Amino acid sequence: MHITGAEIVIRCLQEEKVEHVFGYPGGAVLHLYDALFQQDQVKHILVRHEQAAVHAADAYSRCSQKVGVALVTSGPGATNAVTGIATAYMDSIPLVIISGQVPTAAIGLDAFQEVDTVGITRPCVKHNFLVKDVRDIADTIKKAFYLARTGRPGPVLVDIPKDISAQSADFEYPKTVQMRSYNPIVKGHLGQIRKAAQLLLEAKRPMIYVGGGVILSDAATKLTALAKRLGFPVTQTLMGLGSFPASDAQNLGMLGMHGTYEANMAMQHCDVLLAVGARFDDRVIGNPGHFSQVPRKIVHIDIDPSSISKRVKVDVPIVGNVPDVLDELVKILDEQDKAGAKADPAVAEWWKTIAEWRARDCMSYKANGPAIMPQSVIQALHQVTGGDAFVTSDVGQHQMWAAQYYKFDKPRRWINSGGLGTMGVGLPYAMGVSFAHPGATVACVTGEASIQMNIQELSTCKQFRLPIKVVNLNNRYLGMVRQWQEMFHGSRYSESYMDSLPDFVKLAEAYGHVGLRVERPEDLMPAMELAFSDKHKNDFVFLDVLTDQTANVFPMIAAGKGLSEMILAEDL
Amino acid sequence: MRHIISILLENEAGALSRVAGLFSARAYNIESLTVAPTEDPSLSRMTIVTSGSDDVLEQITKQLNKLVDVVKVVDLSEAAHIERELMLIKVRATGKDREEMKRMADIFRGRIIDVTESTYVIELTGASSKLDAFIEALDHGLILETVRTGVCGIGRGDRILKV
Numbered sequence A: 001m002h003i004t005g006a007e008i009v010i011r012c013l014q015e016e017k018v019e020h021v022f023g024y025p026g027g028a029v030l031h032l033y034d035a036l037f038q039q040d041q042v043k044h045i046l047v048r049h050e051q052a053a054v055h056a057a058d059a060y061s062r063c064s065q066k067v068g069v070a071l072v073t074s075g076p077g078a079t080n081a082v083t084g085i086a087t088a089y090m091d092s093i094p095l096v097i098i099s100g101q102v103p104t105a106a107i108g109l110d111a112f113q114e115v116d117t118v119g120i121t122r123p124c125v126k127h128n129f130l131v132k133d134v135r136d137i138a139d140t141i142k143k144a145f146y147l148a149r150t151g152r153p154g155p156v157l158v159d160i161p162k163d164i165s166a167q168s169a170d171f172e173y174p175k176t177v178q179m180r181s182y183n184p185i186v187k188g189h190l191g192q193i194r195k196a197a198q199l200l201l202e203a204k205r206p207m208i209y210v211g212g213g214v215i216l217s218d219a220a221t222k223l224t225a226l227a228k229r230l231g232f233p234v235t236q237t238l239m240g241l242g243s244f245p246a247s248d249a250q251n252l253g254m255l256g257m258h259g260t261y262e263a264n265m266a267m268q269h270c271d272v273l274l275a276v277g278a279r280f281d282d283r284v285i286g287n288p289g290h291f292s293q294v295p296r297k298i299v300h301i302d303i304d305p306s307s308i309s310k311r312v313k314v315d316v317p318i319v320g321n322v323p324d325v326l327d328e329l330v331k332i333l334d335e336q337d338k339a340g341a342k343a344d345p346a347v348a349e350w351w352k353t354i355a356e357w358r359a360r361d362c363m364s365y366k367a368n369g370p371a372i373m374p375q376s377v378i379q380a381l382h383q384v385t386g387g388d389a390f391v392t393s394d395v396g397q398h399q400m401w402a403a404q405y406y407k408f409d410k411p412r413r414w415i416n417s418g419g420l421g422t423m424g425v426g427l428p429y430a431m432g433v434s435f436a437h438p439g440a441t442v443a444c445v446t447g448e449a450s451i452q453m454n455i456q457e458l459s460t461c462k463q464f465r466l467p468i469k470v471v472n473l474n475n476r477y478l479g480m481v482r483q484w485q486e487m488f489h490g491s492r493y494s495e496s497y498m499d500s501l502p503d504f505v506k507l508a509e510a511y512g513h514v515g516l517r518v519e520r521p522e523d524l525m526p527a528m529e530l531a532f533s534d535k536h537k538n539d540f541v542f543l544d545v546l547t548d549q550t551a552n553v554f555p556m557i558a559a560g561k562g563l564s565e566m567i568l569a570e571d572l
Numbered sequence B: 001m002r003h004i005i006s007i008l009l010e011n012e013a014g015a016l017s018r019v020a021g022l023f024s025a026r027a028y029n030i031e032s033l034t035v036a037p038t039e040d041p042s043l044s045r046m047t048i049v050t051s052g053s054d055d056v057l058e059q060i061t062k063q064l065n066k067l068v069d070v071v072k073v074v075d076l077s078e079a080a081h082i083e084r085e086l087m088l089i090k091v092r093a094t095g096k097d098r099e100e101m102k103r104m105a106d107i108f109r110g111r112i113i114d115v116t117e118s119t120y121v122i123e124l125t126g127a128s129s130k131l132d133a134f135i136e137a138l139d140h141g142l143i144l145e146t147v148r149t150g151v152c153g154i155g156r157g158d159r160i161l162k163v
């Protein structure tokens, strides 16, 4: 039976069991919207800006392990989507973005709302396609989903000209995908895994460094079991939070630029490092020259060979899927156990050293007169939500405080933009999570500047009655910028003050939401409790908290410095 | 160090720009790049001459392999190989230079493939260094135009790049 290209697209989404598509209509996708209208299996979520559509689809994936889907029109629809696509790309999030394009015959003629979408997005997608024949749609969409979710995940864009979505063809969804040029490695090399096991057993100062790859591959349980059995200290990157319980005694917390003292010191001084699904980012190891001054053996498990030995040379590279490699590693450790192998007793000494580092209590902070300390807001949020909320964040100081003080025990609970650091993700991220987990507690930690970058989504939240709780750490500053200016630019606060801020309570109310303002420390807990109370269970609540204007994020490693060269709050 | 990278890639629209885009986005060097379909019309063969440290070369190969349209990548310069480049060079050939140009072309085993009263077009094939040497050997004032194809290369003997 012949159906239109637009209908084929929707049938493909149904075949992929897609429940939600985030999008915004326009001329080039009218056929697609018409096909959406005539079915009710795939639900469309109308956002207020295409950037938010992609962010919402991105968060939908981050919190659920499904592939997120966004739909945008040609020209400005596609360019608005680019920030969202690049954000997902940097954090390896599986997305399929479908964009409309001008009719085939008009391509290249500077047609109305024409842009070279495939060209513009090429550097920030895992792959993209321009469909030139209606008979190729099903095959292309099948490939798009396959590419997005396998190997190192990432966004894949499918550009469909308007005439192609209008033409008809037979529909059959391919059952399998064969691509001779794309065969991601899943199983790790056994010989390498053996070497890794040997190094781990010989380690005197071991360290496990866990990244987003563990979350992306749903390997948190396996990783946790391995770490517990070895009894080694564990640290996570910003993207790896939740892959090992924060409340576990073996957890040293986050490492890197704003990581804990103990995590960074242990990372610098360990003799065997097991890196799992982490990419030795510059925000994580600081100056690579300084890092390599201490000799250590590094085992690196990553599905993407190009992540290995990119910034830091590793000794035992293992290319493969985290859970598959961990299974093999555990098998080998079991064999060794039977053979009587034991962890080196020196590890106990190592833990003593770590305990001394921990005793510095680097996360303690002092009150500043009558101001509400931003850290205390996150602690209150943690307490009120029992540490079990989905927390999305924007970008800035508040993001770091959320990462440091909301102790994540489970994976896929912490949703933020790490690689691109995109201000404006917080609210659309919370929307995506709300659709993936209806009824769950969703908090969006944001700043007065970031929230304004996608503030229009308050309208979407109203339309779909999303019971999100926004916690706005309102310091009246581009706080993260202000911090760098204070520390590295002689306190010349160039353009980092947020003047003429809106009244966020009234703004929330204007969109039909509940707004609450907190100005004194003693009002914080009651307001937080009210926001998350049964009374507001079904409401969108905007909690505007006026926080200390001069608080800075510590510990901090200045750009270009080494891991053991942290600036601590107590140093100032 | 100079490397010759050979790539088999899907003969798809846009595949070339994915490779070229990768090199510019990651600030890798390109000395020359050539591409054309193979005996299998669904595949193109590309040769890139680049330079960089071992670490950079390792990243270049890994990043190329990551491109979905790329089927195979090999660094030809790692083992025995042959490289060739074709140059067409138009020179002024008048008076005593006319004889001298012919003599130079012969020495370098070039062929004169176009002749006018005042010019020759010389065709020359060889390793890039040979073409460079030829240009060096000429009086630069007499060179009117040069066109080079860029390097293409192939492994010796049993070294075969095929799907």
Ligand SMILES: Cc1cc2nc3c(=O)[nH]c(=O)nc-3n(C[C@H](O)[C@H](O)[C@H](O)COP(=O)(O)OP(=O)(O)OC[C@H]3O[C@@H](n4cnc5c(N)ncnc54)[C@H](O)[C@@H]3O)c2cc1C
Binding pocket: A090, A091, A092, A151, A152, A153, A210, A211, A212, A213, A214, A216, A217, A236, A237, A238, A239, A240, A254, A255, A256, A257, A258, A259, A276, A277, A278, A279, A280, A281, A283, A284, A301, A302, A303, A304, A307, A320, A321, A322, A323, A395, A396, A399, A400, A417, A418, A419, A420, A421, A422, A480
């Ligand atoms: C203001 C700000 C401050 C920041 N400060 C810090 C900081 O202090 N500390 C910090 O850690 N980060 C910080 N970041 C984040 C930082 O920029 C990076 O995004 C982050 O460190 C990268 O995390 P990751 O190494 O876990 O890699 P990710 O980006 O999560 O990459 C995942 C890795 O896992 C691999 N992978 C994916 N799937 C699999 C699989 N199935 N099997 C095996 N491997 C897989 C991928 O190939 C990739 O190499 C900050 C960001 C911002 C915006």
Ligand SMILES: Cc1ncc(C[n+]2csc(CCOP(=O)(O)OP(=O)(O)O)c2C)c(N)n1
Binding pocket: A394, A395, A396, A397, A398, A399, A421, A422, A423, A424, A446, A447, A448, A449, A450, A451, A473, A475, A477, A478, A479, A480, A481
């Ligand atoms: C889109 C975008 N523009 C600029 C930046 C640079 N930047 C990083 S943090 C920051 C300030 C954020 O201010 P706010 O949201 O109030 O958070 P705070 O740091 O005050 O907690 C800026 C401008 C960015 N990350 N993203």
Ligand SMILES: [Mg+2]
Binding pocket: A396, A447, A448, A449, A473, A474, A475, A476, A477, A478, A479
């Ligand atoms: Mg602020």
